[in-house]
């Protein structure tokens with residue numbers, strides 16, 4: 001994020017902004033928030049301020065996982081937003097634990113014997129839910145009203161909150177940029193990326209998919225899954241579908 | 257001034273209590289754990305106003321310190337060895353962002369082999385990270401230096417680590433001349449920053465991407481800031497000694513005035529060396545000691561001029577560089593003497609790795625060998641090891 005928004009001597013930020021390293025935005029904001037609390041206690045600051053940390057899926061699911069978990073457990077009054085494009089883009093399309101099964105990345109390449117990533121993605125939203133924090137949500141840019149409402153809600157809640165936002169990436173997922181919103185929409189419709197929130201431990205779907213969209217429908221629009229549509233690799237698509245169905249069922253029971 | 261019997265760790269924790277920082281983010285590690293524990297108790301007992309962030313790792317400890325310092329807070333932490341190594345990435349970011357803060361560091365060897373005892377390989381391993389580094393001979397020095405470090409760091413806009421030797425000092429009791437809480441507060445004054453994240457009405461970006469067109473200038477400015485540290489250390493030390501009668505410079509000269517051979521040491525070994533120097537003097541050997549206190553920046557000009565009349569030098573290093581050219585102090589001092597018109601003979605003794613004890617008799621032996629080198633002008637072994645089974 002710092003790479004695109006703060007090239008010295010310019011900054012795109014009209015609010016106070018800090019970047020310190022790749023894997024530690026949760027720990028860094030813990031410190032900022034702690035200083036704020038100290039100043040408040042001493043009467044040096046009176047205003048209410050919001051503290052928002054951003055991380056990609058690499059910086060959140062993987063290398064920053066511990067830092068995030070620590071900050072959430074300590075109960076800082078912060079909102080952590082993960083913009084999840086399911087891949088390390090900065091370094092050039094490497095797999096993360098958010099990369100879906102079957103996807104081709106440069107470190108989970110589709111080859112003659114291995115059909116892309118061989119593991120399912122990590123369900124970080126549920127891992128955050130297991131931290132018993134007051135608010136966790138999943139959102140997507142295609143459903144922007146839902147997204148902004150979730151951010152507003154998270155900011156109105158005291159304590160640690162977490163929002164996982166699917167961020168389709170034309171370069172990494174291999175589709176024309178004009179299809180970004182469509183791909184985001186289909187991720188939601190296919191139940192691959194359910195829109196829901198967990199407030200004080202209670203799951204609630206904020207959008208119920210209307211269309212029957214299969215994983216195959218969603219995957220065929222993206223070049224990263226191209227190799228799955230030939231020969232025996234088609235089984236991977238089936239496995240992905242099974243996994244999505246299984247997780248959807250679980251979510252459905254949780255919310256009802 | 258009250259005198260208290262305190263261990264090194266207690267002395268540093270006590271200094272932290274009196275400093276009363278805005279934020280402390282820390283993680284326990286032997287032999288520094290006590291500092292964190294004692295401080296947590298001060299917080300729990302309401303003896304400080306500090307926000308204590310009990311982080312899940314040292315990497316996060318320093319990351320939180322960076323956030324808090326960027327927010328304008330007075331910030332401290334404590335660690336040792338593996339903890340300092342885990343902070344390594346963030347050490348450079350703290351100094352590169354020019355954020356003042358203080359680490360109470362307890363010197364411990366770096367694994368592997370795993371060992372919890374003292375040597376200086378942890379602090380020496382971070383000597384190029386842009387931090388001011390102050391070593392302490394004993395608890396009193398550590399206590400005094402931690403208080404001074406706040407001023408030095410905040411004035412220089414550079415972070416500072418004050419270290420003492422694990423177990424040897426961290427766990428040993430010593431009578432400490434304490435300042436009163438008010439005196440400490442008066443001495444350190446209020447922490448002021450020209451800019452911070454929480455500054456009202458002024459959105460401030462810190463940690464911007466700095467490419468080929470500006471990075472070098474910022475690094476150059478950081479080097480200049482480091483060059484300006486020595487006068488700050490001097491003036492802060494002077495002011496401190498006015499209040500306490502305990503003087504602090506870049507190093508301590510012990511019987512160096514008329515000496516013709518000199519030992520160089522830092523940390524607790526300097527105390528042992530002082531006893532050895534007395535013995536050497538009794539034997540008619542004109543030995544002196546230069547106890548290095550400030551390792552970063554390296555006060556090379558001052559050291560060279562203090563060693564002007566010295567014919568032979570033995571540097572005692574409690575860590576080694578893997579360059580095979582000797583320990584870090586030896587290498588730097590040799591380089592510092594390059595421009596000197598006269599070059600003293602120099603040898604290096606690596607000692608005490610992984611907490612191996614060093615005794616006065618070991619140092620007396622070093623002195624005698626050095627006397628011999630001075631007489632004969634011959635060095636048989638430039639780098640040698642004390643008390644190791646070869």
Ligand SMILES: Cc1ncc(C[n+]2csc(CCOP(=O)(O)OP(=O)(O)O)c2C)c(N)n1
Nearest residue numbers: 022055056057058059085087088089090091
């Ligand atoms: C400690 C460390 N390891 C590796 C890197 C190199 N690196 C920079 S960004 C990045 C991946 C970022 O991925 P993600 O968080 O998903 O963000 P995206 O680039 O997709 O926006 C990596 C591996 C680094 N900066 N720091």
